[in-house]
C-alpha cells in the first residue's frame with residue numbers, strides 16, 4: 001500500500017463518517033472529506049484521490065447517479081458505495097454502475113480498511129495493465145511508423161532513380177508523386193508539382209488524351225509526342241484507394257527503327273511492283289503463244305495465283321506506307337450503309353460457299369461520316385473478309401452499325417475459331433498472324449495493320465473481343481464529326 005494514497009470520503013456528517021476517517025487514517029491513508037457535491041467535484045479534480053467512498057444518498061443526491069457521472073469522467077477511479085442497508089438489488093446496481101465495492105452496517109474497522117485496500121489493489125492492477133498496454137501499442141506503432149517511413153524512403157529512392165517517368169495522382173487528380181524522369185521529360189525542373197492538379201501542372205495534349213481515353217474506355221496507353229522528335233509510351237494504371245499512376249517509357253529509338261523499317265519496306269515494295277506487273281503480263285502472253293497442255297495450264301494458273309498474292313501484299317504494304325506517312329487526307333461525307341452494301345456484295349458468294357449466315361443491322365439514326373470512302377471500304381472488306389475466312393462451315397457473321405453519342409460504332413462479329421487471349425494484343429501488328437491461322441488459312445498478316453492505320457487516321461479506335469472456339473467481335477469507334 002502506498003502510504004500517501006488519498007481516500008476521499010463523500011458522506012454526510014455522521015458517526016459512520018467519523019469511524020471511517022479514524023480507521024483509514026490509522027491504517028496510514030490520507031483522508032479528505034467532501035460534504036456536498038461541489039466540494040466533491042473540486043476535490044476529485046484538484047486533489048486527485050486514489051479512491052472515493054460515497055454514501056448511497058449524498059448531499060441530497062442519489063449516490064449511484066453521482067458515481068456513474070464521476071466514472072464517466074474518471075473511469076479508473078475506484079469507488080466504494082456505503083449503503084445503510086444491504087440488499088441484493090443494491091449489490092446488483094453497484095456492479096452495473098461499475099463500482100469497486102460496497103460497505104454496509106454493521107461496520108467494523110477491519111472491514112473498512114480491507115475493502116479499501118482490496119479496491120485499491122484491483123485499481124492498481126488495472127492501472128498497471130493499462131500502462132503496459134499503452135506502452136506496448138505505442139512502441140508497436142512507433143515501430144510501424146519507423147518501418148513505413150523507411151519503406152517510403154526506399155520506394156521514393158527507387159522511383160526517383162528509375163529511367164521511366166512515374167506520376168502518381170490521388171482521386172481528385174492532384175499529383176502526389178513524380179519522379180525526376182518526368183521533370184526531365186517535360187522540362188519542368190524548377191517547378192514544384194506536388195499537390196497540383198495533373199492537367200494544369202503538366203499541360204500536354206497527348207497526356208490529356210490518355211486520361212480521357214483511359215477513363216472512358218478499355219485502352220490504357222497512349223503515345224506522347226514531342227516536337228523535337230521524342231516519343232514516349234504512356235500507360236495508365238488505376239491504384240485502388242489512391243487514384244492512378246501514369247508511367248512513361250522513351251520509345252523514340254523504337255519509333256526510329258520502325259520508321260527505317262517502313263522506309264525500307266516501302267522502297268522494296270515500290271521496286272517490286274514493276275517486275276511483278278511484267279511477270280503477270282508475260283504469264284498472260286504465254287497462253288497466247290500456242291496451245292498448252294493441261295499440266296502447263298495448271299502450272300501457269302498457280303504461277304498467276306502466286307504473283308497475284310505477292311502483288312496484293314506489295315499493294316498492302318504501299319498502302320500502309322501511305323497511311324502511316326499521313327498522306328491519306330481525302331475527306332467527304334460517307335454514308336456507311338452504302339459502303340457496307342458494296343462490301344457485302346463481294347462477300348456474298350464466299351459466305352454462301354461456306355454456308356455462313358451473313359446478317360446486317362444498321363441503325364436508322366446513323367449519321368454520315370467525314371472520311372475517305374475508299375479507305376472505309378478497305379477497312380470493312382478486311383474485317384468482313386477475315387470474319388468469313390476465320391469462321392468454319394455453317395457459322396454466322398453479323399455486321400452492325402449504330403450511334404453512341406457522337407461516335408459511330410461498327411461491330412463485325414463472327415462465330416469463328418476465336419483468337420487466343422495472349423495474342424489479341426498483337427494481331428494489329430504488321431505481319432503478325434496468330435496461332436489460329438496456322439491451319440492452312442491463307443493470309444499475309446497485313447489486313448488488320450491496315451484496318452488500324454485507317455481507323456487511327458480517322459481519329460478512331462479499334463479493338464477485338466474474342467473467345468476461343470466461340471468467335472470474335474471487332475469493334476471500331478469513329479467520331480461522327482471529324
Ligand code: ADP
Pocket residue numbers: 382386387388390414416417418419427428432433434435436437442443444445446447448449472
Ligand atoms: P491475315 O492476312 O493473316 O488474315 P490480318 O492482319 O487480317 O492477317 O489478321 C491478323 C491475324 O489475326 C490473323 O492471322 C488471325 O490469326 C487473326 N484474325 C484476324 N481476324 C480474325 C477473326 N475474325 N477470327 C479469328 N482470328 C482472326
